[in-house]
Amino acid sequence: MLKIYNDGNRITAAISGDLDHHAAREIRTELDDIIARSRPELLILDLGEVGFMDSSGIGLILGRSRSVKAAGGELLIKNARREIAEVIRISGLGSLIAMQNVG
Amino acid sequence: MKKIMINECKVRFRAISRNESFSRSTAAAFAMQCDPTASEIAEIKTAVSEAVTNAIVHGYRDSAGDVEMIMRLYEDSTLYIQIRDRGAGIGDVHAAMQPMFTTAPADEERSGLGFTVMESFMDKVRVRSAEGRGTTVTLEKKIGGKSGAR
Ligand SMILES: Nc1ncnc2c1ncn2[C@@H]1O[C@H](COP(=O)(O)OP(=O)(O)OP(=O)(O)O)[C@@H](O)[C@H]1O
Ligand SMILES: [Mg+2]
Numbered sequence: 716m717l718k719i720y721n722d723g724n725r726i727t728a729a730i731s732g733d734l735d736h737h738a739a740r741e742i743r744t745e746l747d748d749i750i751a752r753s754r755p756e757l758l759i760l761d762l763g764e765v766g767f768m769d770s771s772g773i774g775l776i777l778g779r780s781r782s783v784k785a786a787g788g789e790l791l792i793k794n795a796r797r798e799i800a801e802v803i804r805i806s807g808l809g810s811l812i813a814m815q816n817v818g
Numbered sequence: 819m820k821k822i823m824i825n826e827c828k829v830r831f832r833a834i835s836r837n838e839s840f841s842r843s844t845a846a847a848f849a850m851q852c853d854p855t856a857s858e859i860a861e862i863k864t865a866v867s868e869a870v871t872n873a874i875v876h877g878y879r880d881s882a883g884d885v886e887m888i889m890r891l892y893e894d895s896t897l898y899i900q901i902r903d904r905g906a907g908i909g910d911v912h913a914a915m916q917p918m919f920t921t922a923p924a925d926e927e928r929s930g931l932g933f934t935v936m937e938s939f940m941d942k943v944r945v946r947s948a949e950g951r952g953t954t955v956t957l958e959k960k961i962g963g964k965s966g967a968r
Contacts, residue, residue: 736871737835743927767842767860769867770935774927798860805938806931 717745724756731764734772746779754786763794773806780812792817822893825851830886833878841870841887845899852895852961861939862959868932869901869955877905877953895961904952911945
């Protein structure tokens with residue numbers, strides 16, 4: 716599930732539940748809609764309520780990083796439980812995308 | 819000495835994405851029998867999810883079918899999970915297992931990290947595959963073993 720908090724140039728998208736291949740498709744469409752409509756300077760993906768994530772989540776994050784940049788903004792990943800931070804660490808995403816309170 | 823098997827369970831399910839969560843919950847329930855830590859459960863679920871997603875996304879890209887998951891538990895707390903599809907198969911398994919290798923079209927946003935994740939979270943990952951016949955991935959992990967901070 717996705718909750719959106721919009722304060723002007725900054726949008727926070729809080730994802731909850733499992734972030735797998737099945738869930739990623741819908742979340743991706745919703746996020747790209749928001750990015751295209753609002754062109755945020757900063758998109759914050761809050762993973763605090765994500766209970767499970769695999770490489771499909773990594774693909775989703777990388778893809779949104781691209782779409783936000785194409786719209787002139789930046790992506791920030793915020794909050795991740797230990798297990799999810801571990802998947803992020805393995806992927807090497809940390810050197811490509813800004814992170815806060817991850818791992 | 820021959821290892822003593824204490825449980826074996828086979829499940830077969832339709833290769834559709836909504837069954838990805840079913841497969842990893844099932845594997846987690848099976849693994850509970852050997853008293854794993856929360857991190858071990860998370861690692862098993864993630865590795866299973868990678869293999870099952872691969873079967874659905876790549877194996878059955880151009881066809882429909884079932885995924886078979888066989889789980890075995892031995893007395894020494896070694897867990898084996900075999901995930902099999904009868905789909906497309908992999909031509910070059912060694913190449914496919916390299917980090918960032920993917921054959922998926924760019925719009926699917928795959929990053930070629932599934933096997934890397936499986937190998938990080940399990941003790942052993944074996945892949946048998948034949949083009950046009952399908953793929954079997956065997957995941958092995960000793961519970962309370964290497965990462966046994968409990
Ligand atoms: N069950 C399978 N059937 C056919 N091909 C497979 C199967 N599993 C893996 N492959 C092949 O191996 C490649 C690498 O798999 P891996 O899981 O590492 O990455 P990916 O699935 O492409 O991306 P990601 O898992 O990061 O989303 C795949 O792109 C595919 O070509
Ligand atoms: Mg994969």
